[in-house]
Amino acid sequence: GSLSNGSCKSLFKMPEIKFTKLFINGEFVDSVSGKTFETIDPRTGEAIARIAEGDKEDVDLAVKAARQAFDHGPWPRFSGAERRGIMLKFADLIEEHAEVLAVLEALDAGKLHSWAKMGDIPGAANTLRYYAGAADKIHGEVLKMSRALQGYTLREPIGVVGHIIPWNFPTTMFFMKVSPALAAGCTMIVKPAEQTPLIALYFAHLAKLAGVPDGVLNVVPGFGPTAGAAIASHMDIDKVSFTGSTDVGRQVMQAAATSNLKPVSLELGGKSPLLIFDDVDVNTAADMALLGILFNKEGIYDEFEKKLVEKAKAWVVGDPFDPAVRQGPQVDKKQFDRILSYIEHGKREGATLLTGGKPIGKKGYYIEPTIFTNVTEDMLIAKNEIFGPVMALMKFKTVEEAIKSANNTRYGLAAGIMTKDLNVANTVSRSIRAGIIWINCYFAFDSDCPYGGYKMSGFGRDCGLESLHNYLQVKSVVTPIFNSPW
Numbered sequence: 001g002s003l004s005n006g007s008c009k010s011l012f013k014m015p016e017i018k019f020t021k022l023f024i025n026g027e028f029v030d031s032v033s034g035k036t037f038e039t040i041d042p043r044t045g046e047a048i049a050r051i052a053e054g055d056k057e058d059v060d061l062a063v064k065a066a067r068q069a070f071d072h073g074p075w076p077r078f079s080g081a082e083r084r085g086i087m088l089k090f091a092d093l094i095e096e097h098a099e100v101l102a103v104l105e106a107l108d109a110g111k112l113h114s115w116a117k118m119g120d121i122p123g124a125a126n127t128l129r130y131y132a133g134a135a136d137k138i139h140g141e142v143l144k145m146s147r148a149l150q151g152y153t154l155r156e157p158i159g160v161v162g163h164i165i166p167w168n169f170p171t172t173m174f175f176m177k178v179s180p181a182l183a184a185g186c187t188m189i190v191k192p193a194e195q196t197p198l199i200a201l202y203f204a205h206l207a208k209l210a211g212v213p214d215g216v217l218n219v220v221p222g223f224g225p226t227a228g229a230a231i232a233s234h235m236d237i238d239k240v241s242f243t244g245s246t247d248v249g250r251q252v253m254q255a256a257a258t259s260n261l262k263p264v265s266l267e268l269g270g271k272s273p274l275l276i277f278d279d280v281d282v283n284t285a286a287d288m289a290l291l292g293i294l295f296n297k298e299g300i301y302d303e304f305e306k307k308l309v310e311k312a313k314a315w316v317v318g319d320p321f322d323p324a325v326r327q328g329p330q331v332d333k334k335q336f337d338r339i340l341s342y343i344e345h346g347k348r349e350g351a352t353l354l355t356g357g358k359p360i361g362k363k364g365y366y367i368e369p370t371i372f373t374n375v376t377e378d379m380l381i382a383k384n385e386i387f388g389p390v391m392a393l394m395k396f397k398t399v400e401e402a403i404k405s406a407n408n409t410r411y412g413l414a415a416g417i418m419t420k421d422l423n424v425a426n427t428v429s430r431s432i433r434a435g436i437i438w439i440n441c442y443f444a445f446d447s448d449c450p451y452g453g454y455k456m457s458g459f460g461r462d463c464g465l466e467s468l469h470n471y472l473q474v475k476s477v478v479t480p481i482f483n484s485p486w
């Protein structure tokens with residue numbers, strides 16, 4: 001990897017940062033404490049803006065607004081078609097504001113601007129539209145009970161929801177959680193990650209423009225142990241949806257249990273293996289194998305390794321606004337240091353560093369695409385989620401061995417298989433304990449495709465109609481029926 005030399009070809013102008021305060025009850029407000037924190041441009045390590053820092057008192061205010069909006073406001077009482085109309089308007093506004101949104105995503109999270117523009121932002125509008133289409137199709141069932149009883153079920157919104165989201169997909173995560181909750185008729189508090197608060201605040205502004213009533217969608221940026229913990233332990237929040245690390249997920253579930261027993265859904269860490277069999281085109285396989293942990297069938301191992309190193313070396317690292325760049329900076333100093341420390345572990349534990357391994361440049365959080373080979377299952381780089389441009393390569397001989405290795409992790413978020421053999425693909429798909437299996441692709445998502453973990457990758461699903469049920473609960477209504485012969 002080489003750092004593009006800053007001669008950025010894109011016409012990037014630092015946008016005016018309009019929204020830096022908490023969004024509570026339809027207004028942008030300062031935090032109760034008056035405190036602020038910096039959000040950092042990962043290209044330089046310098047501050048982009050100061051953001052109001054939410055804490056427990058601010059979460060309390062947001063919950064009060066959401067509670068009021070749920071208990072007395074129009075949103076849960078609207079027909080599904082009414083909610084659908086407002087959500088469709090929200091989606092249109094995202095498209096109208098796509099330019100600035102893509103800039104914010106790239107600026108705050110270091111994501112490639114072109115990807116944000118072609119992927120994350122239009123994807124957000126799609127997700128909203130998907131769930132807008134579901135809003136008027138939520139219904140219960142009629143139950144023919146005993147001869148003397150008849151019943152039906154109602155699907156009701158679960159109430160006030162707390163969404164706690166990470167920095168890795170600030171836009172996608174926001175809409176994966178907010179859209180089904182809106183469709184269900186819930187009201188909510190979103191806590192974006194402290195690294196990436198900007199775009200969530202912009203979405204709050206668009207929600208208001210679209211006509212989402214005050215108090216329905218509140219955004220409270222802040223830190224995990226303060227604002228995040230206040231959401232998890234709040235007595236008046238009815239459900240928490242969390243995406244983040246397994247350790248914090250455990251704390252969130254504990255806080256939910258010891259407070260008001262609110263249900264939680266947790267989308268946690270992963271270590272998603274990609275199994276590459278020896279009947280595939282090495283070039284295509286190397287293209288697919290962006291990040292993660294790779295298991296290679298022995299037959300093509302050497303050739304594959306060579307191809308991968310070639311591609312990694314040609315990989316342009318640099319300013320996410322430069323269209324030639326394939327990999328931007330890591331999101332912040334903490335993540336940057338964490339990745340470098342994993343790389344040191346890898347070397348110390350005896351893995352062979354094929355390429356990369358070092359930071360690039362003196363400014364910002366850039367790291368070379370890094371590939372280790374001769375990795376064994378007990379090494380940290382094989383076991384822990386790294387969330388960086390670090391690949392670990394392992395060899396396998398048989399299908400059984402590949403399955404065993406892929407399952408030898410406490411995680412179960414995702415896995416990929418590359419092969420032309422349909423039987424191998426199907427066998428491996430059934431055998432791997434993970435929430436999504438990609439065959440001859442990797443990292444492919446859509447609004448209608450449920451996503452979430454097995455094992456310590458959590459439980460509950462985002463996306464699909466599956467996730468609508470996170471935000472609904474079932475009420476049974478029973479009535480006697482007299483003198484029925486049936």
Ligand code: ADP
Binds near residue numbers: 191225227228243251
């Ligand atoms: P990552 O490793 O991806 O940063 P984290 O689990 O640390 O994942 O963070 C994900 C989200 O959880 C962020 O919004 C963060 O602020 C929040 N968070 C961190 N600690 C806590 C906590 N103790 N309680 C609730 N939320 C938290």
